Amino acid sequence: MIKAFQYTHQKYFFIKLFCCIFFISSQAIASPVNIHRSKDFKSLIIQSERPEIVICISATNQFIKNNKEYEQIQWLDTTSSTAILNEKEENNHLIRVISLNADVLPKNTSFFRYWVHAKVVCEQVDEAYPSLKIIESTSNKK
């Protein structure tokens, strides 16, 4: 009797353990890739991010913190390798444009929430802190 109880108890313990592991791992798989989240300029440099795009990543992290439209941004593991920086001089002004791929989570009140693919475009005029815009991709809800 006692043995049977112990066996059942053990069985339930393993079922519970399995459920826990399954739940945690499924959450991990579903969670977005969150590299560089809320990292500042210095942390990103020390983390070996491309120095020339760090100002745009850190400016965007800051921008999202106080933003009415977006709740979160998730940088992708390809963000760094697909980033495009270009610069030009126009009428004696130095203009640098950095574009980065990311996913953003728009703020809304509905139950279903979608991550949306977006392009972050930072424009730095005459070496000032960059201004940025987030351009959502229309066809890409996750």
Added chain:
Amino acid sequence: MNKSKFKFFICIFAFILSIESFAAEINGAGGTLALPIIKIWISKYQTITSDKISYQGIGSANGIKNITAQAVDFAITDIGLTEAELLQDDLIQFPLLAGGITPVINLPGIRANELNLSGKILANIYLGKITYWDDASIAQINPSVKLEHIRIKPLYRKDGSGTSFTFTNYLSKVSDDWHNTLGIGSTLSWPSGEGKNGNDGISKSVLETEGAIGYVEYFYATNNKLTTVRLENADGKFIEPNYNNFMHAVQQAKWKRESFYDSLNQLPGPDSWPIIGISYVLIHTKNNVSNDAKQTLAFFDWIFSSGSSLAKDNNYISFTDPNLVKKIKSSWKLVQDTKGQGVYK
């Protein structure tokens, strides 16, 4: 212990302390573009001072990382930082030298400066669109050169490199395809080729690999006896890399920004070499160990006053214009010690 013995030990102790405070050990790290001349300068400087200076060529991006982490007293980077970037980390930046960046090739039977290349062709080679040396576009601008059907093996820097930053800045200026797909980068997802570390790594691989093409600072090309090419400049003229042609481009620098950030690529003039790298020094403005910061600035002071002929001997261009040097030294007044006191008078 009697009084005289006590005095003797006090003197010895004071002597050791004085050696410690005068013979500073200064550490720097960063780009490999300037590494050869930095080594030469350090070696010369140490014949006139007891200060010990070391410099590690670990690539510009790692140099920035090291100065940000305050692991070194100064960094040298060919990835210029803008004012907004410098302010994020309390850094000052000033230009130290400029050097010509040149494509180098390994093609049997082709001598130095015999082959003509244009920016668009270079971009198409690195984009993987031109894959053989006898491609029609290369043959068209080299009517008198016998080109063999050898596969092109592009080599690029795999470390975070200021030389790559400058080279891709040039490619971005001369090729719309490059501009739209890859842009400027210290590291990139290069569409074709193989990555190597440092200017030295590229030089060695070009020497060893038939059909290879790479890009290095001119010192590495001459020192390793690599085959350089004639490159089309902004005026549409094919010119060879040499000190005078680098100088024609560097002389056009305006240094109008507080950060001294500038690009000297693809500047006009019939003799202007189209790819010029600028090596900048980065130093923290705050919380410096007073003596180390003083000795660091003393080293750069010496370079500006006495280093230019050594630079010229090695085909580097150092900056001697009194107005520029005055502006640079004026920026040093921002460098403070841990007590907030300026270290440069």
